[in-house]
Amino acid sequence: MSSEKLVMDQGFAPSLAGLGLTRPYKRQSGRRTGLVLLAGGCLGGVLVCAVLMPLVYVTMSDLQLEVTELRNLVISNSMSTATSSTEDQGNGTAVGGAHRERRQADLTPEFGDVYVRWGREDCGGNAETIYAGVVGSGWYHHYGGGSDYQCLPLEGVEWNNPVSGYQHNSYMYGAEYEVNSNGYFSTDNMESINNPLNYDVPCSVCHVAGRSAHVMIPARLSCPQGWSKEYSGYLMSSNHAHYSNKNFICVDGAPNLRAGSSADLNGALLYLVEAQCGSLPCGPYISGYELTCVVCTK
Numbered sequence: 570m571s572s573e574k575l576v577m578d579q580g581f582a583p584s585l586a587g588l589g590l591t592r593p594y595k596r597q598s599g600r601r602t603g604l605v606l607l608a609g610g611c612l613g614g615v616l617v618c619a620v621l622m623p624l625v626y627v628t629m630s631d632l633q634l635e636v637t638e639l640r641n642l643v644i645s646n647s648m649s650t651a652t653s654s655t656e657d658q659g660n661g662t663a664v665g666g667a668h669r670e671r672r673q674a675d676l677t678p679e680f681g682d683v684y685v686r687w688g689r690e691d692c693g694g695n696a697e698t699i700y701a702g703v704v705g706s707g708w709y710h711h712y713g714g715g716s717d718y719q720c721l722p723l724e725g726v727e728w729n730n731p732v733s734g735y736q737h738n739s740y741m742y743g744a745e746y747e748v749n750s751n752g753y754f755s756t757d758n759m760e761s762i763n764n765p766l767n768y769d770v771p772c773s774v775c776h777v778a779g780r781s782a783h784v785m786i787p788a789r790l791s792c793p794q795g796w797s798k799e800y801s802g803y804l805m806s807s808n809h810a811h812y813s814n815k816n817f818i819c820v821d822g823a824p825n826l827r828a829g830s831s832a833d834l835n836g837a838l839l840y841l842v843e844a845q846c847g848s849l850p851c852g853p854y855i856s857g858y859e860l861t862c863v864v865c866t867k
């Protein structure tokens with residue numbers, strides 16, 4: 570008799586047979602073993618899953634981040650390509666601020682740059698006018714006070730606990746064009762006025778999307794390769810014989826004049842700037858010539 574048979578005879582087989590159950594004990598044992606193995610396998614699977622799932626999750630997150638970064642890189646490169654393909658179209662040399670072409674990058678609001686368009690009431694079609702106003706600075710013949718030109722808003726002026734009268738000895742005046750000739754500026758935006766002398770000077774502060782830098786280049790009317798021209802014009806500043814020193818600003822070559830402001834009230838003044846060659850190299854610079862300027866973005 571085989572050992573298997575012995576188990577059947579000496580184990581539970583007789584009692585099982587008595588209960589009407591005829592399956593041998595060995596098969597019951599095999600099923601139990603299988604169930605144990607199955608349960609163990611499931612438990613092991615659960616443990617494996619518990620260990621692997623966080624790893625899988627972290628890996629998936631990393632992959633997602635990498636995909637996002639790659640997508641942003643592709644978008645950035647495509648914008649750069651679109652920009653470089655159109656920006657030179659606005660790089661003309663005419664005085665007066667011919668605007669560059671609208672770029673694909675303009676539609677991306679995430680970044681941009683800000684510059685002042687001196688002499689113009691708005692920034693034109695390719696830039697957002699943050700606000701418009703008038704040019705101001707210290708009095709032209711004071712020894713001290715503020716020295717740089719400011720663009721002061723005309724709307725939404727707000728005060729904080731002002732006290733009437735003068736107590737503080739620093740002042741802001743409006744600026745006038747001190748250019749007694751119509752031979753320099755284009756009269757296109759002067760509303761039939763030929764001479765800007767003594768008119769107040771408008772300005773606008775401009776935000777251009779998709780750009781990250783701007784530069785004002787004196788003695789140029791066009792921008793370097795890869796840069797977009799925002800406007801061009803004439804370099805202007807204070808009179809050398811006046812006490813107040815001012816900075817140089819680039820005034821649009823086709824400026825606006827503030828309507829009805831022709832009274833000679835002075836205040837801060839703006840004069841064309843002439844080259845004086847010597848230590849300024851006489852090769853490119855010619856004494857007595859009025860200096861131009863251009864504002865470029867990239």
Ligand SMILES: [Ca+2]
Pocket residue numbers: 745746747767833834835
């Ligand atoms: Ca004046």
Ligand SMILES: [Ca+2]
Pocket residue numbers: 843857858859
């Ligand atoms: Ca001159």
